[in-house]
Amino acid sequence: MSLASFRRNLWSFLLLFSFLAALYRTLVAAEEADSCDNLRLGQYLCREPKIDDTTQEPENCRDAAARVECLPAPNVTCRLSNGTEFRFSGEEVGFYQTVPCRNVSGYSYKVAVALSLFLGWLGADRFYLGYPALGVLKFCTVGFCGIGTLLDFVLVATQTVGPSDGSDYIVDYYGARLSRLPVTRDTYRKPHLSL
Incomplete structure (x- = not known):
């Protein structure tokens, strides 16, 4: 093997290595920026729902659920639903979260x-x-x-x-509402300690 062919092979190897390293960095960076829906508690703040005066439920209540806007904290970077990575300032809506509501008529x-x-x-x-x-x-x-x-x-x-x-x-949204807690077979029952 001559010195010229060795240099050519070395040059090809270095070029291939730098390409693979750049590809690896791109994939790692894409994995680090997780979806905005998967942010941890404290990394976002969800707004209170807007309450309709006549129904006393969130304005967009459909099928016992309403959507509220969630704002990621300043300097948090995550992927939006369309796949683009975005760095938030604390004022932009990052995702929507569902909150329970009641269907009234x-x-x-x-x-x-x-x-x-x-x-x-x-x-x-x-x-x-x-x-x-x-x-x-x-x-x-x-x-x-x-x-x-x-x-x-x-x-x-x-x-x-x-x-x-x-x-x-x-019922008034911030009023005295009753909510029933269902008892199912999965409900934990504390054993009675007899004296």
């Missing part, structure tokens, strides 16, 4: 409780909630002689009985 909790308390013996609460047969039954029996009216008031006040269309009551 116009039945007010305050009105239902007031009707149940003052005109429940006439069945007005049941007519309002969309149960006309039960409303007629309560009207004809004068509220089941008081006991049924009291029981019905408790059911409406605890939100056990809701609108007939399956929607939720309109």
